[in-house]
Amino acid sequence: MSDDIVLTAGDAEVIVQPGNGGRIGGLRVSGTQLLRQGERFGCFPMVPWCGRIRDGRFRDGTTVRQMPLNSPPHAIHGTARDGAWxxxxxxxxxxxxxxDLVEPWPHTGRITQVVALTEDTLTLTMSVETYDSSFPAQIGWHPWFNRTVEGADVTLGFSPAWQEERGEDHLPTGNRLDPKPGPWDDCFGMPGGVDVTLTWPERLELKVASREEWVVVYDEQEAAVCVEPQTGPPNGLNTLPRLVTPLEPLEATTTWSWRRL
Incomplete structure (x- = not known):
């Protein structure tokens, strides 16, 4: 089954789209749509990697793997968003x-995503497991929040410990900077866990939280703002790999909570 799924709790409604890359196709609160609409938008899972891999290559033990360059000169946002769940x-x-992971990813494995809705929260939990060989992986989410809701433009509130310096190739250089003002297409470190608040003044407040310490914020588009919790920085398969083994899957969770103002 890959038909769209509608979840409801109180006045909250979520559309889950297994057939469109396992993405969240919509989130309505009191009838108001908070996610940008369209086949490529909503909120898609980034797995088995997040953001860009430099030149599409990563080291897998002693082997160098090559992923398709779907954002030349890099590979971006994993493979699971391109398949039917x-x-x-x-x-x-x-x-x-x-x-189930398939080519071009070189390893077998299964990704499970649990989407749980209450009247004032949406919790997304994702895991990557393998019954075969171990491999590096990342988990993240890429939501496209509408910049304007009910005529109000969003503001972002967060206090990262650092900002990853972004090179000309859009990848972290490895240097950590004091956070700079936006606009951003940047990765930030939050060692106490991701905690970012989106506020549409006099309309709604939504908090994106996760125990993970990495978040990419992208607000260079006119229509939407992205707040992306993830288990490592862009190019992390090379710089900060997390290993999935037959005994230890990789798991991450993000919770969005909201309230009317």
Whole structure:
């Protein structure tokens, strides 16, 4: 099954799209759509890597792997958003969907995403597991929040410990800077966990939280703002790999909570 799934809780509604890369196609609160609409937007999973891989190459043990350059000269945002996921379980307010890794990713493995809705929160939990060989991986989410909601333009509030210096190739150089004012297409470190608040004045406040310490903020588009919690920085398969093993899957969670103002 890959049909769209509608979850409801109170006046909140979420559309889950297994057939469109396992993305969240929409989030409505009191009838107001918070996510940019369109086949490429909503909120898509970034897995088995997040952001860009330099030149599409990463080291996998003693082997150098090459991924397709879908954002030349780099590979970007993983492969799972390009495939159809399967629906494992659905209730009124929760969905579980899965995706089996296939080429061009060189390893077998299964990704599971749990989408859980309450009246004032959306929790996304994703895991990557393998029953075969170990491999490096990352997990993240790429939501496109509408910049304007009910006529109000969003403001961002967050206090990162550092900002990753961005090179001309859009990848972190390895240097850490004091956070600079936007606009951003940048990765930030939040060692206490991701904690970013989007406020549409006099309309709604939404907090993006995660125990992970990395977040990419992208606000260079006129229509939307992206706040992307992830398990490592862009190019992290090379610079800060997290290993998935048969005994230890990789798991991450993000929770969005909101309130009317």
């Amino acid at each position: 399967r629906t494992a379980r659905v209730t009124a307010d929760e969905a579980v969907i899965t995706y």
